Amino acid sequence: MKRLTREEYIEAIHVLQKPVGRAKTGQIAAHMGVRPPSVTQMLIKLKDEGLVDYEPFVGAKLTPKGNALARELMARHKVIADLLEILGIDRETAEKDACVIEHHMSRESAARLKQFVEFVQSAPRDPQWVERFRKYCEGGEAR
Amino acid sequence: MKRLTREEYIEAIHVLQKPVGRAKTGQIAAHMGVRPPSVTQMLIKLKDEGLVDYEPFVGAKLTPKGNALARELMARHKVIADLLEILGIDRETAEKDACVIEHHMSRESAARLKQFVEFVQSAPRDPQWVERFRKYCEGGEAR
DNA sequence: CCTAATCGTTAGGTATGCCTAAATTGTACT
DNA sequence: AGTACAATTTAGGCATACCTAACGATTAGG
Numbered sequence: 001m002k003r004l005t006r007e008e009y010i011e012a013i014h015v016l017q018k019p020v021g022r023a024k025t026g027q028i029a030a031h032m033g034v035r036p037p038s039v040t041q042m043l044i045k046l047k048d049e050g051l052v053d054y055e056p057f058v059g060a061k062l063t064p065k066g067n068a069l070a071r072e073l074m075a076r077h078k079v080i081a082d083l084l085e086i087l088g089i090d091r092e093t094a095e096k097d098a099c100v101i102e103h104h105m106s107r108e109s110a111a112r113l114k115q116f117v118e119f120v121q122s123a124p125r126d127p128q129w130v131e132r133f134r135k136y137c138e139g140g141e142a143r
Numbered sequence: 144m145k146r147l148t149r150e151e152y153i154e155a156i157h158v159l160q161k162p163v164g165r166a167k168t169g170q171i172a173a174h175m176g177v178r179p180p181s182v183t184q185m186l187i188k189l190k191d192e193g194l195v196d197y198e199p200f201v202g203a204k205l206t207p208k209g210n211a212l213a214r215e216l217m218a219r220h221k222v223i224a225d226l227l228e229i230l231g232i233d234r235e236t237a238e239k240d241a242c243v244i245e246h247h248m249s250r251e252s253a254a255r256l257k258q259f260v261e262f263v264q265s266a267p268r269d270p271q272w273v274e275r276f277r278k279y280c281e282g283g284e285a286r
Numbered sequence: 287c288c289t290a291a292t293c294g295t296t297a298g299g300t301a302t303g304c305c306t307a308a309a310t311t312g313t314a315c316t
Numbered sequence: 317a318g319t320a321c322a323a324t325t326t327a328g329g330c331a332t333a334c335c336t337a338a339c340g341a342t343t344a345g346g
Contacts, residue, residue, distance in 0.1 A: 001301090003333055025294060038334055040295055045332095057294060057341060087255045100247040109240045112230050119279050136262050146303055146332090168324060181304055183325055188302095200311060200324060 004032060007073055007103050009042050010051060013060055014070035022059035076102045079114045086120055088134060147175060150216055150246055152185050153194060156203055157213035165202035219245045222257045229263055231277060 012031050016023035025043070029036045047054040051066035062070055077098045084094035102110075120130065155174050159166035168186070172179045190197040194209035205213055220241045227237035245253075263273065 001334075003302095005333095026292095034333090035335060036294065037296080037336085041333080084252050084255070087259050089252050089255050093249055093251055097248050097252045101244050104243040104247055105240050106236055108236055109227050109232050112227070112232050115279070116230050136258070144304075144331090148303095169322095177303085178305060179324065180306085180326080184303080 004034065005103055006042070006046060006049075006051075007069070008032065008099070009039075009046060010062070010066055010070050011073055011077070011099075013052060013062055014067070014074065017061045022061045024059045028060075073102065075114075076105075076110050079110065079117050082117045082121070083113055086117065086130065147177065148246055149185070149189060149192075149194075150212070151175065151242065152182075152189060153205065153209055153213050154216055154220070154242075156195060156205055157210070157217065160204045165204045167202045171203070216245065218257075219248075219253050222253065222260050223248075225260045225264070226256055229260065229273065 009028070009032070012028050013023045016027050016031060025036050025039045028043075029039045032039075043052060043054040043060050046052040046060075046066070050063060051069065052060045053063050054060040080098035080101055081091070081094040084097060085091055089097070105113075152171070152175070155171050156166045159170050159174060168179050168182045171186075172182045175182075186195060186197040186203050189195040189203075189209070193206060194212065195203045196206050197203040223244055224234070224237040224241035227240060228234055232240070248256075
């Protein structure tokens, strides 16, 4: 089975706390596909590390430090998802893969990937080679 | 600390068995940055799964099944490392990142990335946009 | 208010990969 | 062949993320 990381919990809380300012244990558990006790346990750890403000029976919300981390993670996440989408992966799979990949890459590679995505996105629009790449994927060769 | 996966052991054995046909416990341990007992333990598990042919005090080599898996993993690994290298990451970092990323991506995305790398590599050589991207990374904008 | 259902936490246990220390096997040199 | 050294395995623990079962708190309906 897949083991989730602290960072993935941070992201989940970031998403879930938006509506009401707090994420509840049950929500987090459902969102991440684990059981509530696992969440409680992790929240205690994250609290010890100063990343979340956790109050039993009430819920958790990110501290400033946690929010900063979340923003960084989300940015990295977006880059990877964008890259995969540029290459023709459907958004849903791209999102899913980004989730698991993002935590495992050096800052250096992440930064470079970000530049690449920006480079492509800043192009007039659909630069020729993206067009050609799409064709290359479907039909045979287009070059 | 980072926990290694079965697949990473398979790859290491694949690399190390080439010269002599077998990888020894100590070699694997050194190569992966773990202690010998951890390797022995893992070799026993991999043997139970039919992936390696392990004989105590002699060494380990991949079974046909293990070799097939290794080839698949190496191919995926190469794609990711190639992509990062195309984007300007030095080979060493690219290799390192590929190691940790490859196990966490869907087949779909892996396949698409492979197509992309092939697409770029099949170009006459250094297509214009790669050139421009490199400039974009160094100086300001080049478009 | 007070009980019932729901949600959360605590307690205790599993799986997995890693470690150190000690025992065992293999090897090389005299 | 015998002994000293090196490599490997065994034995016993630690850490981490997960689980189920049982207990405690919260909330909603009467």
